[in-house]
Amino acid sequence: MSIERFLDNSPSSWMAGSGDHSDIVMSTRIRLARNLNGYRFPLAFTEDEAHKIDQSVSATLLDADEEIQMNFSSIQIKDLSELSRQVLVEKHLISPKLANSPMTGSVLLSDDESVSVMVNEEDHIRIQCLFPGLQIQEAYAQADTIDRLLDKELPYAFDEQFGYLTSCPTNTGTGLRASVMMHLPALTMTKQMNRIVTIISRLGMVVRGIYGEGSEALGNVYQVSNQTTLGKTEEDILSDLQSITEQIIQKEKEARSALLSHSANTLEDRLYRSLGTLSYARIITTEEAARCLSDVRLGIDIGLIKDVDVTILNECMVFMQPGFLQKYAETTLNASERDTFRAKLLRERLQMGENPKTKGEELA
Amino acid sequence: MSIERFLDNSPSSWMAGSGDHSDIVMSTRIRLARNLNGYRFPLAFTEDEAHKIDQSVSATLLDADEEIQMNFSSIQIKDLSELSRQVLVEKHLISPKLANSPMTGSVLLSDDESVSVMVNEEDHIRIQCLFPGLQIQEAYAQADTIDRLLDKELPYAFDEQFGYLTSCPTNTGTGLRASVMMHLPALTMTKQMNRIVTIISRLGMVVRGIYGEGSEALGNVYQVSNQTTLGKTEEDILSDLQSITEQIIQKEKEARSALLSHSANTLEDRLYRSLGTLSYARIITTEEAARCLSDVRLGIDIGLIKDVDVTILNECMVFMQPGFLQKYAETTLNASERDTFRAKLLRERLQMGENPKTKGEELA
Numbered sequence: 001m002s003i004e005r006f007l008d009n010s011p012s013s014w015m016a017g018s019g020d021h022s023d024i025v026m027s028t029r030i031r032l033a034r035n036l037n038g039y040r041f042p043l044a045f046t047e048d049e050a051h052k053i054d055q056s057v058s059a060t061l062l063d064a065d066e067e068i069q070m071n072f073s074s075i076q077i078k079d080l081s082e083l084s085r086q087v088l089v090e091k092h093l094i095s096p097k098l099a100n101s102p103m104t105g106s107v108l109l110s111d112d113e114s115v116s117v118m119v120n121e122e123d124h125i126r127i128q129c130l131f132p133g134l135q136i137q138e139a140y141a142q143a144d145t146i147d148r149l150l151d152k153e154l155p156y157a158f159d160e161q162f163g164y165l166t167s168c169p170t171n172t173g174t175g176l177r178a179s180v181m182m183h184l185p186a187l188t189m190t191k192q193m194n195r196i197v198t199i200i201s202r203l204g205m206v207v208r209g210i211y212g213e214g215s216e217a218l219g220n221v222y223q224v225s226n227q228t229t230l231g232k233t234e235e236d237i238l239s240d241l242q243s244i245t246e247q248i249i250q251k252e253k254e255a256r257s258a259l260l261s262h263s264a265n266t267l268e269d270r271l272y273r274s275l276g277t278l279s280y281a282r283i284i285t286t287e288e289a290a291r292c293l294s295d296v297r298l299g300i301d302i303g304l305i306k307d308v309d310v311t312i313l314n315e316c317m318v319f320m321q322p323g324f325l326q327k328y329a330e331t332t333l334n335a336s337e338r339d340t341f342r343a344k345l346l347r348e349r350l351q352m353g354e355n356p357k358t359k360g361e362e363l364a
Numbered sequence: 365m366s367i368e369r370f371l372d373n374s375p376s377s378w379m380a381g382s383g384d385h386s387d388i389v390m391s392t393r394i395r396l397a398r399n400l401n402g403y404r405f406p407l408a409f410t411e412d413e414a415h416k417i418d419q420s421v422s423a424t425l426l427d428a429d430e431e432i433q434m435n436f437s438s439i440q441i442k443d444l445s446e447l448s449r450q451v452l453v454e455k456h457l458i459s460p461k462l463a464n465s466p467m468t469g470s471v472l473l474s475d476d477e478s479v480s481v482m483v484n485e486e487d488h489i490r491i492q493c494l495f496p497g498l499q500i501q502e503a504y505a506q507a508d509t510i511d512r513l514l515d516k517e518l519p520y521a522f523d524e525q526f527g528y529l530t531s532c533p534t535n536t537g538t539g540l541r542a543s544v545m546m547h548l549p550a551l552t553m554t555k556q557m558n559r560i561v562t563i564i565s566r567l568g569m570v571v572r573g574i575y576g577e578g579s580e581a582l583g584n585v586y587q588v589s590n591q592t593t594l595g596k597t598e599e600d601i602l603s604d605l606q607s608i609t610e611q612i613i614q615k616e617k618e619a620r621s622a623l624l625s626h627s628a629n630t631l632e633d634r635l636y637r638s639l640g641t642l643s644y645a646r647i648i649t650t651e652e653a654a655r656c657l658s659d660v661r662l663g664i665d666i667g668l669i670k671d672v673d674v675t676i677l678n679e680c681m682v683f684m685q686p687g688f689l690q691k692y693a694e695t696t697l698n699a700s701e702r703d704t705f706r707a708k709l710l711r712e713r714l715q716m717g718e719n720p721k722t723k724g725e726e727l728a
Binding site for chain 1: 629630632633636637639640641643644645646647704707
């Protein structure tokens with residue numbers, strides 16, 4: 001199977017915009033960190049060890065295709081161009097760390113891109129499941145299936161007292177990181193995010209912007225995940241995250257209602273202007289595009305904007321990143337050229353999804 | 365004939381966007397100030413005198429319909445609602461001064477709105493001809509025809525030494541004010557207007573913004589007109605204005621070329637964003653709308669924006685004013701409601717004129 005399959009412009013399944021609460025929760029991710037007994041951890045291992053680990057993990061997973069009814073492809077990082085690696089990072093299928101481990105790293109990707117198993121990243125094995133919407137239990141069940149499959153064939157580094165052993169002690173124990181990617185424009189607009197971040201951190205969870213740097217998350221997209229992996233069962237970690245996510249969803253819904261009831265006109269104006277900017281701009285920075293995409297997505301979610309595909313934010317936040325843009329342009333691009341291509345890509349994406357006759361209005 | 369004819373939303377002929385240099389010169393106006401012998405001037409006259417003047421002028425003009433092959437309607441200001449007066453002012457068919465003279469004022473309007481003869485404004489008679497594009501000689505010829513017609517029947521106040529006598533000495537002599545309304549976005553963007561205004565004023569001409577207050581003309585629309593009416597022949601006044609207008613046209617064209625060659629991308633981005641704002645905004649002030657309309661008109665004129673009607677600036681600058689907006693809304697509107705209706709009217713106007721499928725781009 002061609003690597004191109006994973007690099008082309010087609011969206012990954014996690015961008016589908018389906019799943020519970022998909023108007024607020026863009027995706028759910030489960031990550032399990034595992035290592036194999038009998039090999040040094042990646043910080044210290046030899047290329048030969050890395051190769052053997054890769055072969056064992058790949059063989060186990062590829063042989064189990066039928067059993068788990070998924071088709072996997074194994075990709076060696078060293079076989080990828082720098083641009084291709086970047087694109088996989090931007091699609092959240094591999095980590096930047098793996099992309100920078102060309103000698104030892106590989107990844108096993110399921111056809112629908114919902115499962116990626118990174119081999120020889122920080123740990124020997126990183127099982128990742130990425131589902132659209134709020135699907136914590138579903139994503140965990142998927143990861144658990146892969147985990148059991150590998151566990152059956154391969155000797156995991158496991159300690160009765162500490163649990164799964166990992167390169168970094170912050171992952172030791174369950175090796176589980178569960179996270180939800182949330183679109184929280186109304187909480188951001190009404191300046192409630194700082195307070196929420198503080199409360200959540202007291203509950204052993206972490207909130208961070210998933211795109212961009214700085215205090216305000218790019219595109220108002222935040223990732224909420226568990227901080228601790230040790231001293232809690234998997235079930236507790238998942239149910240705590242579920243509970244906190246549901247509370248944030250409720251707060252975001254209240255903030256959206258408040259905006260709609262107190263400033264519907266200015267809100268509508270702002271959201272439509274952003275649609276106008278995305279539809280017409282010839283030059284646009286990542287920051288502005290993210291802000292506009294967030295506005296348009298909010299407009300769709302609260303029913304003000306119609307005829308635009310609800311997956312616009314999920315997809316475009318990925319596709320407008322440097323790797324994708326250069327793949328799209330089929331050439332290397334400097335920052336200013338990227339701003340031009342970003343604008344072009346966004347216009348084309350909107351023309352696909354929008355009925356331009358109505359410009360978001362019902363025809364009389 | 366119904367007064368409604370002049371108040372409805374249909375554009376006046378001067379908005380047609382035709383005529384010489386119509387990419388820069390929006391319209392040409394000729395105004396002749398005349399008074400009748402044997403009556404006191406409007407500052408001092410009685411209502412009875414006003415009534416007699418009105419009857420003489422109206423009768424003369426209405427009787428000559430066939431001779432001059434134009435059909436006129438006589439409208440008494442007192443018969444108009446305040447809103448209707450405002451709309452006629454906004455269409456440049458009557459002056460604010462006439463609108464505020466309900467007891468004595470009237471206007472004779474030609475069907476195509478190219479000629480309006482105000483009666484009992486500052487002077488007994490103000491003949492005005494408004495033509496699209498640069499048509500100084502044509503507009504003057506039209507005004508002159510009306511003038512000769514009236515002169516033949518009515519005794520003008522004329523002095524061998526001073527020429528036509530007027531209420532205000534600044535109009536005495538020829539009574540002629542010739543003006544061109546120019547769209548000068550590139551000279552404004554490149555900050556050359558202050559210099560040009562200074563030079564022009566030294567040549568006995570006046571430049572002012574025709575819409576709005578303040579130093580920068582709303583929508584980058586400037587009116588250039590002769591300052592002096594005395595001591596120059598009509599021919600000299602007209603040819604001086606023609607010459608200065610042509611020089612400004614040349615400067616504006618050079619500035620447009622310079623912008624296109626030095627900053628085509630940022631210019632294109634700016635112009636299209638303005639089209640996006642006009643197409644999508646739900647709330648828009650006069651100032652922002654004027655800026656965006658100027659941008660879109662420039663985009664059309666330099667060939668960057670297609671599928672948008674070239675008359676957009678001429679028409680919308682008129683239609684988005686308070687009187688028209690309230691007529692359109694069929695109710696009185698406060699300032700914030702006007703901003704909402706202005707946005708609605710602009711969107712509707714753009715949907716009429718634009719092929720929305722292309723959003724200004726050629727389809728692949």
